[in-house]
Amino acid sequence: MSDKMRGRLYSLLTDYYSKKYREDYFQDAVMRRFYRKLYFEIFRNLGTIEKAIGRFTEFRPAPEQMAALVMGSAQLLYMNDVPDYAAVNESVSLVGKNKRGFINAVLRKIIAKREEILAASVERDNFPAWLADRWRKRYGNISAEKIMAAYNQAPPLYALNVENLAVEEVEEYDEEAENLYYMDKASAMIPTLAGKLEPASVLDCCAAPGGKTLILGKMYPESIVFAVEINPKRFEVLEETVERFGLDNVQPVNNDIMKMEGDEAFDIILLDAPCTAIGTMRKHPEIRWIRNEMQIREKASIQRKMLIKTSRLLAKHGRLIYSVCTTEPEETTDIVNAFLTENPGFRAVKPACPDEFIRGDYFVSDPSKSNCDGFFAAVLEKIK
Ligand SMILES: C[S@@+](CC[C@H](N)C(=O)[O-])C[C@H]1O[C@@H](n2cnc3c(N)ncnc32)[C@H](O)[C@@H]1O
Known part of the structure; x- marks a missing residue:
């Protein structure tokens, strides 16, 4: 040892x-x-x-x-x-x-x-009371128990094939496999949710470590994908991802997206916002013990500002994907519903994905149903 x-x-x-x-x-x-x-x-x-x-x-x-x-x-x-x-x-x-x-x-x-x-x-012993109570109130006892059981399982290992963007479950890491990027199945669906448009420009607002940037880069080979990341250490990882997969059309930018200038410049924007990451508990079981409800509210306040700011960078008829790896309402539906109420120039578009992930107008992945991380995403189109 x-x-x-x-x-x-x-x-x-x-x-x-x-x-x-x-x-x-x-x-x-x-x-x-x-x-x-x-x-x-x-x-x-x-x-x-x-x-x-x-x-x-x-x-x-x-x-x-x-x-x-x-x-x-x-x-x-x-x-x-x-x-x-x-x-x-x-x-x-x-x-x-x-x-x-x-x-x-x-x-x-x-x-x-x-x-x-x-x-x-019992399962609920292994989740903090505040979280177990939230889920029991929201989903009912039986579903909440199932969700907790799913979050206490080891996740399968998924690999994205960078040639055809297919995601498959694999047995183990293969460090030699040059065309594979290991990422969760739901996570890999996020960049594709706006449908395949013909954009001139793509902006990935919160890009490191670069899994979704990689997909955007491959999906839009004729476009320039600007991949912005504020954290210098994480930016280095983003650069490595871009280099490793030879993404010549991706331009990494080490900057704060909140300081980015220019209006209505991008046709596709991905805002994979910083969040409490509660949906990643299968890989990060410690998350439940170090999070609290105050942090959910703090993240929500940042997400709200980021969505307002980045929506101003969207071109007319462009689409913005707002995503977070959590399904708590404060960070998901509350943010998007409030944004749509306050911004009538935008509408929610049904995400392009299998029906099992559709909840109303939004994308939601539930580990107890689809064997992937908990994710939420909305596709917002600028109509005026
Ligand atoms: C959820 S992670 C992104 C994961 C990434 N999209 C992927 O698929 O690999 C959020 C990222 O946003 C970055 N970030 C947070 N605030 C930011 C800001 N104001 N401007 C740019 N990046 C920011 C964080 O450092 C973090 O790397």
């Missing part, structure tokens, strides 16, 4: 229990093999794990002890291939000498009650 990976996971969990939520959780999620699996088991089952620890501790342990207990419990409860003694010894070794007896005692009790703990575990 790698000490470095163990140290990273331990430090990440210690930070988590100190309420220091790190934005590099996403990078940590790409940890390989054993610690990657452990990471997923922890964040997919954190409610059950914390409940079990709570049964055998009188007071909430300090962050370092919680981190060690969570790492040990996740292995004892969810990783059958790890011998109990190894899981216990590893966790004990993570804390100071005077706390080792405590960690050992709690983990031994979890081993003794393992079957009972697992039998009593």
